[in-house]
Amino acid sequence: MTDRILLHAMAFEGRHGVLADEKERPQPFEVDVELALDLGDAGTRDDLAATVDYGAVFEVARRAVETTTHDLVEAIAESIARDVLAGWPAVDEVVVRVRKMQPPIDGSLAWAGVEVRRRRGEAGGR
16 A cells, blocks of 8 residues: 655756756746655554654755756756655655756747656655
8 A cells, every 4th residue: 555645746947957048047947846755654643753744845946946057857856856855764765756837949849858766765755
């Protein structure tokens, strides 16, 4: 059985991209994070100490988008995944999606993004 904590469509402003203009002006990003872990104890005990505080995960995502600068959205996603696995040993797997809402594309595009999936103990996971 795998339970999940889901954070969907977290909205942030960041300065990420290969082009100089993308690093000069803030632009919108959306982030989803899925945590796979056993939530049975938390549900039975009704105790925050037995789970992962999603407010703290939100802050990990915010920090990665708003206080750093990367060329690639892949680097943002990798940073979030790494920090989640390092910060919460109970998390077996993390899925991170990062969407750049205004990519520099000459055409109609809702967003461009990536998804990374990292499992504890596998390459890329801790």
